[in-house]
Amino acid sequence: xxxxxxxxxxxxxxxxxxxxxxxxxxxxxxxxxxxxxxxxxxxxxxxxxxxxxxxxxxxxxxxxxxxxxxxxxxxxxxxxxxxxxxxxxxxxxxxxxxxxxxxxxxxxxxxxxxxxxxxxxxxxxxxxxxxxxxxxxxxxxxxxxxxxxxxxxxxxxxxxxxxxxxxxxxxxxxxxxxxxxxxxxxxxxxxxxxxxxxxxxxxxxxxxxxxxxxxxxxxxxxxxxxxxxxxxxxxxxxxxxxxxxxxxxxxxxxxxxxxxxxxxxxxxxxxxxxxxxxxxxxxxxxxxxxxxxxxxxxxxxxxxxxxxxxxxxxxxxxxxxxxxxxxxxxxxxxxxxxxxxxxxxxxxxxxxxxxxxxxxxxxxxxxxxxxxxxxxxxxxxxxxxxxxxxxxxxxxxxxxxxxxxxxxxxxxxxxxxxxxxxxxxxxxxxxxxxxxxxxxxxxxxxxxxxxxxxxxxxxxxxxxxxxxxxxxxxxxxxxxxxxxxxxxxxxxxxxxxxxxxxxxxxxxxxxxxxxxxxxxxxxxxxxxxxxxxxx
Amino acid sequence: xxxxxxxxxxxxxxxxxxxxxxxxxxxxxxxxxxxxxxxxxxxxxxxxxxxxxxxxxxxxxxxxxxxxxxxxxxxxxxxxxxxxxxxxxxxxxxxxxxxxxxxxxxxxxxxxxxxxxxxxxxxxxxxxxxxxxxxxxxxxxxxxxxxxxxxxxxxxxxxxxxxxxxxxxxxxxxxxxxxxxxxxxxxxxxxxxxxxxxxxxxxxxxxxxxxxxxxxxxxxxxxxxxxxxxxxxxxxxxxxxxxxxxxxxxxxxxxxxxxxxxxxxxxxxxxxxxxxxxxxxxxxxxxxxxxxxxxxxxxxxxxxxxxxxxxxxxxxxxxxxxxxxxxxxxxxxxxxxxxxxxxxxxxxxxxxxxxxxxxxxxx
Numbered sequence: 001x002x003x004x005x006x007x008x009x010x011x012x013x014x015x016x017x018x019x020x021x022x023x024x025x026x027x028x029x030x031x032x033x034x035x036x037x038x039x040x041x042x043x044x045x046x047x048x049x050x051x052x053x054x055x056x057x058x059x060x061x062x063x064x065x066x067x068x069x070x071x072x073x074x075x076x077x078x079x080x081x082x083x084x085x086x087x088x089x090x091x092x093x094x095x096x097x098x099x100x101x102x103x104x105x106x107x108x109x110x111x112x113x114x115x116x117x118x119x120x121x122x123x124x125x126x127x128x129x130x131x132x133x134x135x136x137x138x139x140x141x142x143x144x145x146x147x148x149x150x151x152x153x154x155x156x157x158x159x160x161x162x163x164x165x166x167x168x169x170x171x172x173x174x175x176x177x178x179x180x181x182x183x184x185x186x187x188x189x190x191x192x193x194x195x196x197x198x199x200x201x202x203x204x205x206x207x208x209x210x211x212x213x214x215x216x217x218x219x220x221x222x223x224x225x226x227x228x229x230x231x232x233x234x235x236x237x238x239x240x241x242x243x244x245x246x247x248x249x250x251x252x253x254x255x256x257x258x259x260x261x262x263x264x265x266x267x268x269x270x271x272x273x274x275x276x277x278x279x280x281x282x283x284x285x286x287x288x289x290x291x292x293x294x295x296x297x298x299x300x301x302x303x304x305x306x307x308x309x310x311x312x313x314x315x316x317x318x319x320x321x322x323x324x325x326x327x328x329x330x331x332x333x334x335x336x337x338x339x340x341x342x343x344x345x346x347x348x349x350x351x352x353x354x355x356x357x358x359x360x361x362x363x364x365x366x367x368x369x370x371x372x373x374x375x376x377x378x379x380x381x382x383x384x385x386x387x388x389x390x391x392x393x394x395x396x397x398x399x400x401x402x403x404x405x406x407x408x409x410x411x412x413x414x415x416x417x418x419x420x421x422x423x424x425x426x427x428x429x430x431x432x433x434x435x436x437x438x439x440x441x442x443x444x445x446x447x448x449x450x451x452x453x454x455x456x457x458x459x460x461x462x463x464x465x466x467x468x469x470x471x472x473x474x475x476x477x478x479x480x481x482x483x484x485x486x487x488x489x490x491x492x493x494x495x496x497x498x499x500x501x502x503x504x505x506x507x508x509x510x511x512x513x514x515x516x517x518x519x520x521x522x523x524x525x526x527x528x529x530x531x532x533x534x535x
Numbered sequence: 536x537x538x539x540x541x542x543x544x545x546x547x548x549x550x551x552x553x554x555x556x557x558x559x560x561x562x563x564x565x566x567x568x569x570x571x572x573x574x575x576x577x578x579x580x581x582x583x584x585x586x587x588x589x590x591x592x593x594x595x596x597x598x599x600x601x602x603x604x605x606x607x608x609x610x611x612x613x614x615x616x617x618x619x620x621x622x623x624x625x626x627x628x629x630x631x632x633x634x635x636x637x638x639x640x641x642x643x644x645x646x647x648x649x650x651x652x653x654x655x656x657x658x659x660x661x662x663x664x665x666x667x668x669x670x671x672x673x674x675x676x677x678x679x680x681x682x683x684x685x686x687x688x689x690x691x692x693x694x695x696x697x698x699x700x701x702x703x704x705x706x707x708x709x710x711x712x713x714x715x716x717x718x719x720x721x722x723x724x725x726x727x728x729x730x731x732x733x734x735x736x737x738x739x740x741x742x743x744x745x746x747x748x749x750x751x752x753x754x755x756x757x758x759x760x761x762x763x764x765x766x767x768x769x770x771x772x773x774x775x776x777x778x779x780x781x782x783x784x785x786x787x788x789x790x791x792x793x794x795x796x797x798x799x800x801x802x803x804x805x806x807x808x809x810x811x812x813x814x815x816x817x818x819x820x821x822x823x824x825x826x827x828x829x830x831x832x833x834x835x836x837x838x839x840x841x842x843x844x845x846x847x848x849x850x851x852x853x854x855x856x857x858x859x860x861x862x863x864x865x866x867x868x869x870x871x872x873x874x875x876x877x878x879x880x881x882x883x884x885x886x887x888x889x890x891x892x893x894x895x896x897x898x
Contacts, residue, residue: 056751
């Protein structure tokens with residue numbers, strides 16, 4: 001189906017290849033999961049399948065990539081559109097029409113299919129992806145999960161034998177990603193489509209994969225194999241694999257179902273409940289409070305009389321579906337939006353009424369895309385600007401950054417940093433004026449497990465220093481690792497608020513893998529289990 | 536499934552029909568300075584837009600262009616007051632006049648400002664606002680994506696550039712919001728000169744990146760595949776380009792009385808023939824159309840009523856030129872031309888003839 005023969009890719013103005021000597025074959029009807037640390041070259045690998053690399057990206061590709069016998073050297077992406085469907089990370093950037101049905105038909109129009117065939121295929125795809133009720137809707141009115149399914153449908157109508165997806169669920173809530181992943185596994189099993197998909201949160205998809213392709217950080221030595229054998233030795237592994245390694249389970253289980261069958265022995269070695277069970281930390285002094293806050297976008301009620309108090313030394317996770325009001329709540333807390341109804345106070349002041357240079361001293365937000373916060377062309381320049389903006393002693397931001405991520409080269413362009421490094425830089429800028437309240441919107445998007453555990457350590461130490469931290473996230477594993485308290489929003493209403501263990505363990509959508517495997521005991525993380533096993 | 540009648544699809548009006556309707560109405564507006572007629576045109580635009588616009592982001596362009604129109608009126612009036620040619624009339628107030636050096640003779644600055652001149656300027660501004668209103672109505676009624684699908688295949692490269700450009704504007708707006716937020720989050724000024732200077736580059740950068748992603752997506756979805764051979768494509772591009780050049784030269788020849796005859800009409804004919812041949816050569820076996828827009832009775836009615844409105848205005852103007860303009864010297868109340876008003880009112884008919892828009896956001 002696809003074969004990479006000694007492929008190397010070097011981007012323009014780079015001395016080192018992004019990928020080197022890739023030899024790889026993916027067979028008909030397989031679901032190949034591409035994993036690896038951030039910045040390793042997963043996207044490069046995926047984009048080379050349909051020729052976006054090098055035809056669109058520039059750079060030099062040596063070796064060969066063959067798709068159904070066609071070489072990407074002399075076939076441009078458009079010439080492969082009937083064989084390869086490519087879905088990128090951000091579906092919004094790829095839509096060319098405003099109505100769902102027209103979007104679905106676009107690639108078939110380009111292929112010049114006759115109208116009756118197009119009608120038939122659009123109907124088929126509407127059924128396969130369960131988009132039928134949405135066919136006449138404008139794309140802007142759809143939710144994140146629905147949009148991602150439209151983006152997948154839009155390439156599927158061309159009936160490609162191969163579907164390539166680059167982190168299709170990175171911005172989706174747990175249930176929407178289930179929705180998308182279920183659609184993918186239907187395509188593999190019922191339609192025999194070959195799928196290549198990159199994903200960071202392996203726990204969501206690894207049980208459905210036939211094959212795992214591991215791309216190491218240097219881009220050299222890409223290897224592929226059965227999921228269990230690759231994961232046993234890779235540096236990126238979901239909690240289930242780490243728990244299995246801890247308990248020395250063999251063969252390696254990849255689904256919660258398989259793991260639960262092996263779990264009774266492990267459970268018998270563990271106490272009935274973890275030590276921290278039922279433990280409520282003493283609350284620090286109040287940092288921020290939200291009272292009876294309501295917000296509307298046009299007719300849509302985004303927040304409905306929300307009450308929330310945030311204390312020092314506490315990490316609070318805000319969870320909920322896409323569009324539940326998480327980002328809106330953060331925007332109110334940081335003062336980007338003024339409350340229409342209700343009040344928001346941070347350290348006794350109203351953030352929306354403060355001048356920007358005053359506001360950064362009491363509350364800081366790292367937005368969903370940390371790169372949007374960066375504007376200078378070197379790391380050093382970025383730190384200098386931050387000192388000046390907040391009127392800090394020069395060097396403050398740089399030393400904050402040093403604490404978060406040591407040895408970041410001064411002269412590097414922020415664009416060349418890895419996702420994790422960029423997040424650290426943005427966090428350092430927000431952190432430098434030492435605001436008591438720090439907000440992070442979806443911080444783990446695009447982060448690998450290593451970067452995520454580093455983030456967890458940073459957040460815990462900030463909380464220990466007396467900051468109040470709020471993270472809006474879909475990532476249940478991050479919540480299990482880092483949060484003391486979980487607040488769940490649904491359609492703008494605050495529906496639950498309590499210690500992490502109590503809120504997530506009984507929820508089918510929010511429970512982390514370890515809790516699912518070891519239920520009814522409420523263990524949250526592998527580390528917790530490990531420390532209970534070693535007295 | 537929700538009620539089976541709600542999912543029945545009614546084909547929306549052909550995009551070209553809406554644009555022809557708007558262009559004909561704009562052509563009528565261009566012949567008028569009578570404020571009664573102009574306000575009627577704006578009312579017709581507004582009525583049709585409100586009753587027939589689809590639920591999409593484009594639908595907002597009408598109010599944007601109306602605001603732009605209001606700005607045009609204001610600017611026109613202010614300029615008349617400051618720099619306008621001085622004519623006798625009812626003096627409202629006087630601006631101290633500045634004597635200009637002799638090489639700027641003919642330009643006046645300041646002096647007495649008359650009600651007559653201001654009324655004339657306001658009506659001229661209103662004419663431009665009415666034309667903008669027609670363009671805004673067409674923009675609101677037809678998504679640019681649908682219009683682009685009507686472009687002949689030979690011009691498709693241009694269409695793609697336009698698609699990317701059209702989606703560039705909303706992307707600039709998204710990007711602008713992001714950058715403003717980022718500046719606020721960093722504690723920087725978000726207004727004033729410093730604010731604008733710091734924002735322009737990241738805004739354009741962000742919007743450009745998104746446009747590149749769109750272009751990549753279009754390419755990987757087979758955009759620009761050709762069944763036609765490459766030499767033939769080249770030949771057709773050359774023919775189209777040469778034809779367009781010929782057309783430009785020819786039109787110049789026709790309009791310029793001093794140009795030799797050979798440079799006029801013959802060049803126009805040859806140019807037009809080349810363009811058509813070039814388009815025809817490139818459009819074989821290219822693309823197909825899903826649910827092609829159909830031209831039926833409703834489309835004819837829509838175009839016909841707008842043509843009738845234009846005809847009524849032309850005839851009313853031929854019978855009595857003064858009835859279509861604002862009487863300024865001396866200042867008087869505008870006339871009420873019955874034929875022109877009736878014709879313009881007829882142009883509101885599409886709000887009943889055109890199918891109602893599909894509920895986009897209904898859940």
